[in-house]
Amino acid sequence: MTADLSEAFSFPPQPDPDADSRGFWAATAEGRLAMCRCQSCGLWLQPPLERCRVCAGPTEFEDVAGTGTVYTFIVQRQAAVAGYLDKVPYVVGLIELDEQLGLRLPGRIVGVEPGEVVCGLRVQAELVDLPGGEYRVPVFRPLGAE
Amino acid sequence: MNRLLQGSAVVGIGRTKYARASGRTALSMAAEAARDALADCGLTPADVDGFTCFGTSGTATPSQVAHAIGVPDLGWSLNVSGGGNIVTTTVAGAATAVLSGQADVVVVYRVLGSETRYGKAAGPITVGGEAQFAGPQGYLVPPQWFAMFCRRHQYEYGSTSEDLGAIAVQQRQHAARNPHAVGRDPITLDDYLNSRWINEPFRLFDCCYEVDGAVAIVVTSAERAADLPHKPVYLLGAADSNRFGGSVDQWDDMTSMFSRDTAPKLWSRTGLKASDIDVACMYDCFTFTVMATFEDFGFCAKGEVGDYFRAGRATYGGDVVVNPHGGLLSEGYIHGMNHHYEAVLQLRGDAGERQVAGAETALVTSGAGPFGGALVYGTATL
Ligand SMILES: [Zn+2]
Numbered sequence: 206m207t208a209d210l211s212e213a214f215s216f217p218p219q220p221d222p223d224a225d226s227r228g229f230w231a232a233t234a235e236g237r238l239a240m241c242r243c244q245s246c247g248l249w250l251q252p253p254l255e256r257c258r259v260c261a262g263p264t265e266f267e268d269v270a271g272t273g274t275v276y277t278f279i280v281q282r283q284a285a286v287a288g289y290l291d292k293v294p295y296v297v298g299l300i301e302l303d304e305q306l307g308l309r310l311p312g313r314i315v316g317v318e319p320g321e322v323v324c325g326l327r328v329q330a331e332l333v334d335l336p337g338g339e340y341r342v343p344v345f346r347p348l349g350a351e
Numbered sequence: 352m353n354r355l356l357q358g359s360a361v362v363g364i365g366r367t368k369y370a371r372a373s374g375r376t377a378l379s380m381a382a383e384a385a386r387d388a389l390a391d392c393g394l395t396p397a398d399v400d401g402f403t404c405f406g407t408s409g410t411a412t413p414s415q416v417a418h419a420i421g422v423p424d425l426g427w428s429l430n431v432s433g434g435g436n437i438v439t440t441t442v443a444g445a446a447t448a449v450l451s452g453q454a455d456v457v458v459v460y461r462v463l464g465s466e467t468r469y470g471k472a473a474g475p476i477t478v479g480g481e482a483q484f485a486g487p488q489g490y491l492v493p494p495q496w497f498a499m500f501c502r503r504h505q506y507e508y509g510s511t512s513e514d515l516g517a518i519a520v521q522q523r524q525h526a527a528r529n530p531h532a533v534g535r536d537p538i539t540l541d542d543y544l545n546s547r548w549i550n551e552p553f554r555l556f557d558c559c560y561e562v563d564g565a566v567a568i569v570v571t572s573a574e575r576a577a578d579l580p581h582k583p584v585y586l587l588g589a590a591d592s593n594r595f596g597g598s599v600d601q602w603d604d605m606t607s608m609f610s611r612d613t614a615p616k617l618w619s620r621t622g623l624k625a626s627d628i629d630v631a632c633m634y635d636c637f638t639f640t641v642m643a644t645f646e647d648f649g650f651c652a653k654g655e656v657g658d659y660f661r662a663g664r665a666t667y668g669g670d671v672v673v674n675p676h677g678g679l680l681s682e683g684y685i686h687g688m689n690h691h692y693e694a695v696l697q698l699r700g701d702a703g704e705r706q707v708a709g710a711e712t713a714l715v716t717s718g719a720g721p722f723g724g725a726l727v728y729g730t731a732t733l
Contacts, residue, residue, distance in 0.1 A: 218477065219477045219478070220486070220487055221478060221483055276605070277502045278499070281495070286489045297490040299600050307603055323506075
């Protein structure tokens with residue numbers, strides 16, 4: 206398919222926060238990565254919920270270390286998503302955060318050649334501006350790399 | 352309580368031509384498939400009192416389609432929201448409507464028009480729900496989700512591009528004997544390996560062939576089926592599984608899919624096992640969907656699908672014929688309803704030059720990733 210590089214396709218999809226997710230975006234705007242956590246049993250919840258899925262306790266957004274492990278990843282070669290049509294190839298991983306087994310966030314993996322990314326790679330989050338709006342999003346860089 | 356569905360049967364099947372761009376409305380195509388399915392079993396719109404379909408967008412509703420073919424007063428009408436994951440629920444739902452007496456004759460259909468193209472570049476958009484975390488990262492469309500599963504399987508079990516290619520090549524070979532298939536030109540493993548990357552580890556030939564078209568089947572009671580022209584094909588049993596709220600990213604073990612949970616339920620409800628199945632219409636939005644679900648249903652062990660296909664065990668003369676019509680990969684993407692059409696055709700013995708000799712049982716799976724289901728059809732009740 207031919208990449209449509211017209212202005213309409215030049216910016217990435219923008220998040221549409223809701224009452225449950227607003228805390229995530231408020232944190233990234235302040236330069237912090239925070240995830241939803243049950244205040245009763247301590248379970249981390251992604252996607253966020255108003256009440257814990259296990260104990261129905263109240264939740265809050267709490268800062269996380271931003272370190273994690275690449276559980277799996279893809280190398281995007283075809284132009285498929287607005288804002289990235291002229292950015293291929295790029296790598297998107299599902300990053301398992303250190304706070305809890307199975308707690309994953311999707312994010313681009315940067316600062317490494319696509320061919321060098323492997324499952325199990327240790328990464329660290331950093332926040333970058335999302336073009337086309339007001340939001341900041343996490344991307345992940347191999348730990349120890351500049 | 353017995354959880355079998357075998358008091359119900361599929362008595363009619365219908366479909367439109369599958370085309371890359373039909374220029375037709377969803378309503379027209381769904382109406383044609385419904386009329387075709389009713390004509391196939393000698394019933395008329397006046398005999399129909401139930402209609403159901405599933406879809407995500409761009410569908411025509413059951414009441415619209417019933418009206419369009421002249422059903423005077425539609426009783427049971429159910430429009431199910433979902434994609435490939437919900438096909439089993441929809442078909443089994445029609446059977447339960449019949450078994451409970453809520454309806455006598457139900458038409459189940461799926462229609463896809465050109466406005467629905469999951470592989471199309473998306474944007475500019477805002478994304479809510481879980482997609483608000485994924486979309487901004489350039490991660491938004493199905494080939495990306497299931498390639499994530501595939502990569503993890505390659506990491507843990509050493510499955511390869513050649514293994515995926517074996518599935519793609521074989522399904523194309525099957526489609527060559529299916530005049531209704533859109534992808535009939537044979538491909539070799541080299542063609543597969545040389546096809547362009549979509550998102551690694553998926554190439555073009557890992558992805559299904561999106562088309563416009565509609566499929567409809569007619570479900571009624573086994574009792575009534577006995578008086579209709581075709582050999583009835585019984586719905587023996589069905590099972591569904593839904594975990595993680597449908598979240599791909601949070602699914603715990605990405606080397607498996609919903610089928611990990613569905614298979615034991617289905618086999619326990621029916622008393623059947625993989626080796627009892629003659630035809631397996633495996634949901635195949637992508638090659639890897641076949642790989643993961645085939646393992647989960649117990650046809651072979653983890654990591655052995657490539658060898659299984661290369662040894663000819665998944666085709667004519669082997670253990671089970673997988674997607675004799677070519678599947679979504681080669682016949683066309685009618686969201687898995689075409690798998691039901693094929694299963695019924697095979698069990699009737701009407702599949703022509705691609706007939707699976709002596710086919711008595713067919714497994715039809717639906718869905719990929721964290722949710723889906725499966726259903727077994729048979730030529731005889733259990
Ligand atoms: Zn809790």
